[in-house]
Amino acid sequence: MRGSRLRISILAFATAFGCSEPGPSPTRAQSTPSTPSTPSTPEVRQFSRPEQLSEPAQAGPASKVTLPDVVLTNQAGQPVNLPSLVEGKIAVIQTIFTSCGTICPPMGVNFGKLAARVEDQSDVVLISISIDPITDIPERLTAWAGKFSEPGPSIPENWILLTGASEDIRKTLTALRVFTAEKSDHSSMVAVGHHDSGTWTRVDGLSDPETLVRAVADIRAAIPSEPAAKSEPAPNEAALHYFTDVELVDQHGESHRLYSDLLRGKVVVVNSFFTSCQGICPPMTQRIASLEASLGERDDLLFLSLTVDPITDQTEQLAAYAAKYAADERWLFLGGEPENVEIALHKLGFAVEAREAHSNLVVIGKEATGLWKKAFSMAEPEQLLEVVHSVLDDQARPLPAG
Secondary structure, eight states: OTTOOOEEEEOOOOSOOOOSOOOOOOOTTBOOSSSOOOOSSOEEEEESSGGGGGSOOOOOOOEEOOOOOOEEEETTSOEEEHHHHHTTSEEEEEEEOTTOOSSHHHHHHHHHHHHHHTTTOTTEEEEEEESOTTTOOHHHHHHHHHTTOSSOSSOOTTEEEEEOOHHHHHHHHHHHTOOOSSGGGOOOEEEEEETTTTEEEEEETTSOHHHHHHHHHHHHHHSOOOOOOOOOOOOOHHHHHHHOOOEEEOTTSOEEEIIIIIITTOEEEEEEEOTTOOSSHHHHHHHHHHHHHTTOOOTTEEEEEEESOTTTOOHHHHHHHHHHTTOOTTEEEEBOSHHHHHHHHHHTTOOOSSGGGOBOEEEEEETTTTEEEEEETTSOHHHHHHHHHHHHTOOOOOOOOO
16 A cells, blocks of 8 residues: 555535434544555545445545743742743843852842832832842842832842752753853853743843843843634534534543534544554554654644543543553543444444444544544555645535435
8 A cells, every 4th residue: 555646535425414323433444453454546535424434335426931840949948930930020130159259239220120120010029030040049149139129128029030950940040041051151242031921022131221120121022922712613413413522531541522612612632442452453543642742832723532442442441541551641542431432433434333343534624614624544644634634724614404
């Protein structure tokens, strides 16, 4: 089959989603307990109605910064999670060390003035990070900042000084692009940014405080507006009637309704398997893992693997199997009550009398446009990818119900 040209067979229908029950599951492309059946030419079948999934096969024609998740120590000796400290804030971050006799004192003066200027701006936090954490214990940081606070000597609430483990300091400064191997070579640059959006800029900390104030204002103006809340796609009543909202349970123990939670508004790549299978399941699941990894991040794409042995494949077995293939959050391994699983398998064209006879096909569907395709799971990776993209990119309007 390698190197063969992909042939696409299309079944076109000019009718709406129907409500009739499906015919028997396809039998010509099923697995055996040991050796998968391999058609001479990879075939893709396309559908315009979901019930056809169960019908017998038919022939037919600004810079971004991500702060590390580290815990540092503030001037009061308290542990502080860095991302939590700046969550929802505009952060102004400088690097200092208390024994510095050159650029650190004037930078401290500027921070003291800036803290006073923005004290009424609750979304701004000033942070001084020591690059000499072994020497700069919390008491030293408190005494150092007290010399520059206005009116002093108490440190304003919006100015936080941090020390901590050397490795955590290094990770933080590297992320901010201000790390230097020698403390005496440290930069006067100040990072100003909005953690939540990842929007950051850098300003010379020896500039007058007004420059820092303007940098804060510029970052505030650059923060992306809150995206409009995503509206749930309107349910297609005929599709809901066909698929139903039978409940399934994933590898995390979380419940999902088949149509409303897993299919509506989504593009899905669906296969059937069972965790103790030693035949087609391991190579098929690995092929799907490779396909999933090659498709990047899309909010509308889900991978659904339905067990044909729900009595054996409980949450623990599904979780172990998913972990084996490094499944991420958009790849769900689904089981649940046997009668519910049987309904889902039947609706998606995967129902079989014996688990060893389960299908070696994958179903790719886009509920919003009503496009559904079946393809051989062990086709060449680039061929499967082409089929998935053809469904992802489909812009056809769904047929009117009725």
